[in-house]
Amino acid sequence: MKKPNRLMLFMAGGALFGLAVLALVFSAHPGYAQQDTLTPPMPMPTPPPTVPALPPQPDQVLSGVVPGLPQGMMLVEGDILIKTSDFTRRYNIPGSNAPQGTYEVNTWTNGLVPYEFDANVTAVNRTAMQDAMEWWEDVAAVSFAQCTNNVCSGDFVHIQSGAGNNSAIGRAGGRQIINIISWGNTAIMAHELGHTLGLEHEQNRPNRNSFVTINTNNICKATDPSCTGGFCFDNATPPGRIDCDFNFNLISTASTYGPYDFDSVMHYNRTAFSRNGSDTITVLPPNNTAWQDAIGQRTHLSAGDKNVVGCMYARANWRWVSTTANPGTPFGTCTQPYTLMSVGLTNTPEQGTLWIEPGTYWEIGSFTRPMTLKAPNGTVTIGN
Numbered sequence: 001m002k003k004p005n006r007l008m009l010f011m012a013g014g015a016l017f018g019l020a021v022l023a024l025v026f027s028a029h030p031g032y033a034q035q036d037t038l039t040p041p042m043p044m045p046t047p048p049p050t051v052p053a054l055p056p057q058p059d060q061v062l063s064g065v066v067p068g069l070p071q072g073m074m075l076v077e078g079d080i081l082i083k084t085s086d087f088t089r090r091y092n093i094p095g096s097n098a099p100q101g102t103y104e105v106n107t108w109t110n111g112l113v114p115y116e117f118d119a120n121v122t123a124v125n126r127t128a129m130q131d132a133m134e135w136w137e138d139v140a141a142v143s144f145a146q147c148t149n150n151v152c153s154g155d156f157v158h159i160q161s162g163a164g165n166n167s168a169i170g171r172a173g174g175r176q177i178i179n180i181i182s183w184g185n186t187a188i189m190a191h192e193l194g195h196t197l198g199l200e201h202e203q204n205r206p207n208r209n210s211f212v213t214i215n216t217n218n219i220c221k222a223t224d225p226s227c228t229g230g231f232c233f234d235n236a237t238p239p240g241r242i243d244c245d246f247n248f249n250l251i252s253t254a255s256t257y258g259p260y261d262f263d264s265v266m267h268y269n270r271t272a273f274s275r276n277g278s279d280t281i282t283v284l285p286p287n288n289t290a291w292q293d294a295i296g297q298r299t300h301l302s303a304g305d306k307n308v309v310g311c312m313y314a315r316a317n318w319r320w321v322s323t324t325a326n327p328g329t330p331f332g333t334c335t336q337p338y339t340l341m342s343v344g345l346t347n348t349p350e351q352g353t354l355w356i357e358p359g360t361y362w363e364i365g366s367f368t369r370p371m372t373l374k375a376p377n378g379t380v381t382i383g384n
């Protein structure tokens with residue numbers, strides 16, 4: 001009797017050049033996340049005479065209707081632009097029957113994102129933004145394309161210098177705006193572009209309560225005279241202060257790919273929307289030691305960030321295989337993967353990449369076609 005022939009290999013990011021034999025491993029992943037329950041924004045009992053002057057905000061600090069936003073738009077979760085009419089739907093406020101979680105499936109056809117720069121963006125800042133675009137273009141079938149003569153029509157992104165950093169989520173239709181103030185931080189711009197591509201904030205993904213706790217008592221409230229993490233406003237005219245809690249509502253209908261990703265560039269930091277500097281997000285054991293201080297990084301795309309955008313915007317020669325049964329016909333795509341390794345290996349083009357989801361695969365054979373085997377989300381065992 002032959003001994004089981006199994007091999008496991010651990011690689012963080014998990015790509016392997018070669019052919020078929022074994023196995024790979026693990027890495028992290030993010031997800032597009034979403035949100036849900038929330039108390040409807042209540043108007044202030046006494047109308048606030050004025051909206052407090054707001055300092056320029058780097059990221060994740062403001063929410064609500066703030067000066068300088070286009071008519072009919074509001075800011076949520078610090079840096080996401082939505083139509084004010086979508087607020088109730090987005091946060092699943094009781095009484096709303098509208099569907100939720102629609103933005104993140106509004107991806108850009110063929111990964112093509114047309115854009116133009118506002119005249120207020122300097123040449124240096126344009127180049128900086130294009131560097132951030134390349135971060136995503138390097139890892140998936142995404143291409144940001146500046147329109148001819150810098151004038152777009154149809155669905156496109158208008159990039160301007162603003163009082164903060166923010167973006168709509170996914171393809172919103174027509175002209176959508178990206179505001180940037182942090183031109184010197186490529187990762188912050190990549191974060192906003194992540195929203196543009198369809199990513200939600202990582203800590204709002206449906207299963208986040210298994211990984212972090214939101215400390216509601218530390219979140220900035222409407223009645224707080226000052227808040228270290230920024231204020232929040234409703235969509236009334238003039239805007240009134242509201243509790244910032246809704247920014248942490250999990251988005252139950254969001255799609256996700258891969259494990260919870262503490263390293264995601266789309267994750268909030270520990271004191272986001274804090275009223276007093278105390279943590280609003282506590283990482284649960286056993287991940288707290290490694291991640292409590294590290295969540296909210298704005299220096300790089302995580303392995304998970306790259307994987308989820310790879311799932312959303314797959315290159316032509318990428319295929320997926322998963323032992324988990326998926327309803328419907330398998331097409332070898334991220335959402336409809338093949339279920340058999342042999343089928344995945346046969347259908348991945350030469351020089352292509354086969355993304356292998358965690359599990360044990362028993363089909364061993366000889367394969368000579370060069371391709372990359374990638375195990376992005378956990379341990380893969382191939383044996384016989």
Ligand SMILES: [Zn+2]
Pocket residue numbers: 078079080191195201
């Ligand atoms: Zn954001």
